[in-house]
Amino acid sequence: MARVNPSFLDEVSCSSDFNAFACMNCGVCTAVCPMGLDLLPRRLFRYVLIGLEDKVIENTETIYTCLLCKMCEENCPAEVKIAENVKCLRSYINRKVFKL
Amino acid sequence: MAKQLFVTPYRCIDCKNCEIACSFIHTQDPQKPALPRIRAYTFKGDVHSVALCQQCEEQTCLEVCPTGALVRDPETGVIKRTDACILCRTCALACPYGNIHFDPLNKEIVKCDLCDGDPFCAKYCPSRALIWAEEPAPDLEPEMEVEGLLGEEEARYSANRCLDCGGCSECHECVNVCPADAVKLDMRDEEQILEVSSVIVSTGFNLFDAHLKPTYGYGRYPNVITAMQMDRLLSPTRPFNHVIRPSDGKRPDNIAFVLCTGSRDQTVNNRLCSRVCCMYSIKQSQLIMGALPLADITIYYIDIRAFGKGYDEFGEQAKAMGVYFVKGKVAEIKETENNNLTVFYEDIAGGDGLKDAEHDLVVLSVGLLPNIDALNLFDEGLLEADIYSYVKEIDEDINPGKTSIDGVFVAGAASAARDIPDSILHAGAAAAQAAAYIERMRADK
């Protein structure tokens, strides 16, 4: 059981370019990701949207696996700026986990 | 030994007497000289020869003739044209040596028939390059070979370059055979002026061109087809009477439908839902179940939009029949060695993450786009479009079908993607509005 925390999204969102919520959950990004990780990027951002902070932090490594190659962005039918969103997420992890 | 026509090229002086003689003997009307069946040539500057039908054993002309108008005389071996000729010119196209011609003046196909055993060309050849005899002329130099205009191989190659053999050659055969006289080749476009009080624009939609989604390989992979092609395979008047896949004519047994091809997709600049693809794909999947009971069918979707009356029930029925529904938009399609296709997707509902699946036929459920021709029907700028380039309904809620031009109404998919029931209702509305408009005009007079 995970408690939904809507304010977590505000914590991660670092710029006006952050738009993970525009996702329509088609899964194309995951299918084209050259890293082939199930979590990237759609499900990872689901955790952010819903506010499952633990899940996000649990996957710190995954977040840094991203190549920022924008393969996902190129193919996203909903124009989600995925690479930008990953950057926001990294900035959050930097603050939260690495205390940078 | 029977007489033959012997050609000795080095004797030929390209005087064209043979051509004139040929034309002369075949002319019925001096105003319309016959096209000669023999042609004299000069090539490479100083080499002369003639070309005429070889009566060759490889009788391509005879075989391609659709009406059997060319026959070989069993005794003389001469190929003749009979009255069954319909002027289709297929033989002319087929002759590897280019020795059959269409005579436009006399409207007939001409080929050498050796003048029924007394060729005039030989009679009038002043240099004895052409002789009609049982043996070649004694003074013929055996080392002199005929260097033809084209060798057989070259000629065949050239003939094969023609790409239009199967197209209409205006042979008029269709006109002749149609028992209802339904084919009229002399019909031409005609401009008519109609005076009307009101216009209903019902110009429909355009289909998304699947080539524009290159990751799906349409046009590159033979077994990726559009749903319109599948519809043809399934229709009661289907061409093959079976559902078959293009690459090898095999009956597919594992078919995928890729929904939202060109819809809800900003990468192709169409953010709208096309409204009909979910249902037509489900319909097709049910029909395929009927035609190929053993086939596996998978529908890849983002959301199933079975919103109309009885639609959801229809979708559930398909599920019960065994159609697999997979939530996940197909990201990419790749071809395998045997022309099968691998689709890549995220199995969202199954929670299985990144997956791929092999299918032997993939159907792209292509979406609907506005038909922008509608906007050019009236003087420029009059008929307003909405931001998606559909004809704009200026008061959709209360006056569905009303456009920016007074008295002009729009019906069906010209103003938005619509399925048939909604198009019919919308058309009924446009009709009512047009009638009311005309009634008002009448009252105002």
Next chain:
Amino acid sequence: MDPKEPAGNAGLKVLAFSTNNISDPGIDLAGSAHMHYSPSVLVLPIPCSSGIRPSWVLHALKAGFDGVFIAADGTDCAYLPDCTDRTGKVFTEAQTLLKENGYDPKRLKMAAICSVCAESFVSHMENFQKDLIGLDTA
């Protein structure tokens, strides 16, 4: 002329009552799609399957038909929402009538055939003719 039926159903004659609006288009579609069924299936169109007189079924068997098939409107019927029940009643009555007259009630069969049920019609005909082979002659 003594044309031979293709092997399998021994040329058993089937009378099919079909309805103008619903099942007839379905049977038409079987033809349009060039599906094959036995030419000894003969179709007699009527307005609605609930309007069949049981005595017509008996008449058909007495006249020499081997079986009678009712291509029912089912729930698609435009006339009657309870067409299925009504046709069901006709069917039961007709079967009773057949029994009383010494005919195997299996010589009457019914199924809903919709306006696009071409394939289903063809398979019903095949199966029905197969079933009829096994029945005793009256």
Next chain:
Amino acid sequence: MKDRRIGVFVCYCGGNISDYVDVNKVRDAIENEPGVAVAKTHMFTCSDAAQQEIIEDIQNEKLDGLVVASCSPKLHLFTFRAMAERAGLNPYQYVQVNLREQCSWAHRDNVELATDKAIRLVRAGIAKTRLTEPLSTLRIETKPKVLVIGAGVAGLRAALAISDLGLFVFLVEKEPEVGGWTRKWNKMFFHDQRGDDIIDMLKDQIKQRENITLFTNAEVVEKGGSVGDFSIKVRVGKDDTISLEVGAIIVATGFDVYKPAEGEFGYGLDGVIRLPEFKDLVTQSNGTINYNGRTVKNIVYIYCVGSRQFGDIDNPNLYCSRYCCSAAAYEALCAYEKNPELHQFHLFRDMRTYGKHEVLYEEARTRQSIFIRYEDEDPPVVERVKGKLRVRVHDQLTGGEELEIEPDLVVLVTSMVPRENDKLVDILKLPVGLDGFFNEIHPKLRPVETVVDGVFIVGAAQSPKTMAESVASALSGVSKSAALLMKGYVDLEPFIARIDTELCEWCEECTKACPYDAVEKVSVDGKEVAHIIESLCKGSGACIPVCPKDAIDIEGYTDVQVKAMIDALIQEAV
């Protein structure tokens, strides 16, 4: 039986028939059948030339019966009926035999047997024709007036459109006020128009029309007559009953909002409301959205409440209500407009924002609505724990993660359900589908027509619709009514039931069996017998098998005709 003079014309259909059926052999086999005066073949019977020749044959040979053996009657029945009429032959003495779809095309594998079957089919057609009698259509003069039942947005708009065409309208509304659900609503998708504004505008226009009469607090209590000439009784207020005569009836009785059962998704708990009530909250809000004096920060929407139902529910609503996804997404946008700080969670199954409505879904997402997909078999659970609302749901989009949300408000996105209209259904004899909505004849080809001629169903009474779709359907109903009434008359098919009064002993069975009230009791020479009201009988034949005396026949399908056809079909072909 007098000697008949029947013409039989067998069609080649180019080669469609003649390639698989020996057409000449068919002609030869039947030309000496009793009653056949002319037997010919034609390459295309439907061609103008062939029709002209057949007309000449009918006239020169004084034919009194006609058989064309060609394609399916679905294609050319009316063509040849019209041809017969032009030739002066009674069109109902024409019988079409289907040699193409049901013979040549189906038996392309066996020319011999196909020909054999063709002969039998044509012979059956001749047998039927031999027993035909000249029939005539029943012509009814139509009244240029339309009754519109229900004065919601569809009914109001329909009334205006009919009035536009110069026909009279009686608009009957059960409630004291017009406008139905639309009146109660503020801003509506897709064009942000206010429902009450629209209704006011329509109401004003109606007031100005002299040819529209509006009755509120009124109900249709009786219907007599038939297409073109209905007599209607309307109860107005408590006691007044007035009689109206109309040519057509448009039923625009709309829908109801689904009322969830107690406990269904927490319905009944404080803070669990339906979408229409939420709409009111949003409308009333100035900045924040308040419920029972508390400020709402977190909202959970649960979709498909009362739609696409499954599981152990009595009479589940299997259908999709179509408008709700778009309406909920739109309402979330309206709420966001009032208060951008809101957190909104949408628990959906499939987002069905079809067509241009997709933009609503897209905008709702960019306004930070979070969409959570629940599985059909695993619906969300709404509880009140320690005074707080709690929603538990498995999110399919996050690998089935079990989530817990503590919203201030749960909005049940409720479906449209059919109105309880049993009385009206009974009075009008309207067909009702499995989903409880009124049933059209054909959803694509005849979406507003019903089996009851002259009665049209429009708006959400036919199936759930958005406002624009309801209005389109209402105007479609107007088109159909106008097409019916503006000609001034209507011809009814004569293939209806007839009673043999000799045999009839009035047992009521037929009248019980007839869903159209087409059988009445009359007295003939002192004997009580059944009588068919021609204008009401649809010719279904439902009364045929129930008659214990076999006293009823359907014209065109009489007992003797059917039996003669059976005998002809079984007779050896040659």
